[in-house]
Amino acid sequence: xxVRHAVIMAAGTSSRFAPLSYEKxxxxxxxxxxxxxxxxxxxxxxxxxxxxxxxxxYKAEMLDYLKDKYPVRLIHNADxxxxxxxxxxxxxxxxxxxxxxxxxxxxxxxxxxxxDVPSAYYAVVYAEGETDEWCVRTNKxxxxxxxxxxxxxxxxxxxxxxxxxxxxxxxxxxxxxxxDDAATRSLFWEDIYLNHIDALTMKARQYGAGVIAEFDSIxxxxxxxxxxxxxxxxxxxxxxxxxxxxSESDIRGMSPLKDDTGDxxxxxxxxxxxxxxxRYRDAAILPVxxxxxx
Numbered sequence: 001x002x003v004r005h006a007v008i009m010a011a012g013t014s015s016r017f018a019p020l021s022y023e024k025x026x027x028x029x030x031x032x033x034x035x036x037x038x039x040x041x042x043x044x045x046x047x048x049x050x051x052x053x054x055x056x057x058y059k060a061e062m063l064d065y066l067k068d069k070y071p072v073r074l075i076h077n078a079d080x081x082x083x084x085x086x087x088x089x090x091x092x093x094x095x096x097x098x099x100x101x102x103x104x105x106x107x108x109x110x111x112x113x114x115x116d117v118p119s120a121y122y123a124v125v126y127a128e129g130e131t132d133e134w135c136v137r138t139n140k141x142x143x144x145x146x147x148x149x150x151x152x153x154x155x156x157x158x159x160x161x162x163x164x165x166x167x168x169x170x171x172x173x174x175x176x177x178x179x180d181d182a183a184t185r186s187l188f189w190e191d192i193y194l195n196h197i198d199a200l201t202m203k204a205r206q207y208g209a210g211v212i213a214e215f216d217s218i219x220x221x222x223x224x225x226x227x228x229x230x231x232x233x234x235x236x237x238x239x240x241x242x243x244x245x246x247s248e249s250d251i252r253g254m255s256p257l258k259d260d261t262g263d264x265x266x267x268x269x270x271x272x273x274x275x276x277x278x279r280y281r282d283a284a285i286l287p288v289x290x291x292x293x294x
Contacts (some may be wrong), residue, residue: 001164003117004051005095006044009088010104011035011057011080015256016216018267019236019240022280025059030223035061036105041070044100047113053095054104055088058227067213081196086189089171090179097168101200107213107224112160120167121205122190123159124210131156134190135201142203148192149153155204157190170200218254236278243285246272 014026027037036152037054044052052072057080067074079087083105092153100113112123122144124136133156139250147157163171174196178184195198207275215221222228226257232238241248248270257266257277266279268288274290 001116001118003047003049003098003100003113003115003162005093005097005099006049006102006113007095007099008040008052008054008102008104008201009085011055011060011077011091012085013058013081013090013235013264014105015264018254018256018264019278019280020218020232020234022267023103023234023236023263024062029061031107033220036107038069040102040104040106040108041066041072041139043111044102044109044113045070046111048111048115049100051095052057055092055235057088068124073161074200083176083185084191086175086179086184086192088188088190089189090175092173093175094171096163097165099163099168103160103214106159108159108211110211112207112211117162117164117207120162120164120200120202122157122202123212124181124204125158125207126141126209127148127152127154127156128164129153133158136204138204141220142199142205144202144204146284147190155206158214159207161202161240170196173246174199191269213214235282239283240269240271240276240278242274244271262290 009029010025014021017026024269029036041052043056054066054072054074056074060076066072075091077088077091082257086240090189127133130152132150134147134149135151135154135156136144139145175192177262211223215224218228218232232248237248237251240251251269253270254267256264259265266277268275277286277288
């Protein structure tokens with residue numbers, strides 16, 4: 001059947017990608033010379049997808065330029081701070097039928113999109129050895145029958161999905177029925193799907209090694225795009241390097257630092273001979289042992 005839409009989720013804060021995600025949405029990262037979300041939009045356009053919807057939230061104003069540069073529709077997920085990614089699909093529920101469901105921070109080395117797709121699927125890639133990703137089980141027809149978080153030598157969920165009309169109609173009904181349930185707030189849309197897997201049929205579509213990439217930290221991005229080793233494109237990291245008298249390549253292991261309410265207030269990192277914490281509100285750099293005072 002003909003693909004009618006693509007929904008690109010670009011609303012999240014991506015706090016694990018500190019500090020770059022503090023400075024701009026992860027979707028706007030330059031990777032191998034291209035902006036992530038721009039590359040994805042262009043791949044969808046090249047595949048002939050007629051309607052592309054970008055769901056914004058965090059720092060939405062920085063994504064406004066997309067509607068002038070590309071024939072895309074921008075819609076806002078007002079619940080991006082209080083809900084997981086199912087909030088973006090709820091905001092875009094009118095465009096989920098016969099639609100690709102994409103994350104703005106995925107990098108597709110080869111264009112995975114097509115004009116015609118026969119049925120609902122989730123992209124999977126093979127992980128050799130131990131993994132903490134979502135590992136799928138399938139029946140002989142390739143239909144996903146279950147998922148375990150973590151495993152070894154397994155096909156794991158990574159990348160985009162496709163909702164056919166039947167899947168979308170059923171999923172939207174479930175999503176609308178459960179959206180006001182407080183227990184739903186922390187769930188990924190994939191959790192909701194898996195909670196109703198007996199009613200929602202979706203196949204696993206296998207992709208080869210290197211086709212789909214995702215990175216949850218600057219250190220992971222540096223492996224994929226080595227230009228980030230010496231130049232993180234981050235004014236914050238540049239200032240830290242100057243203050244500590246080191247190079248950007250010496251600053252590693254960055255992870256978000258949160259207060260007692262769960263709000264991100266800075267990040268921790270290692271540099272040269274020790275661990276440090278950076279506080280966003282006043283650009284303070286402290287030894288990690290003093291981070292409790294942030």
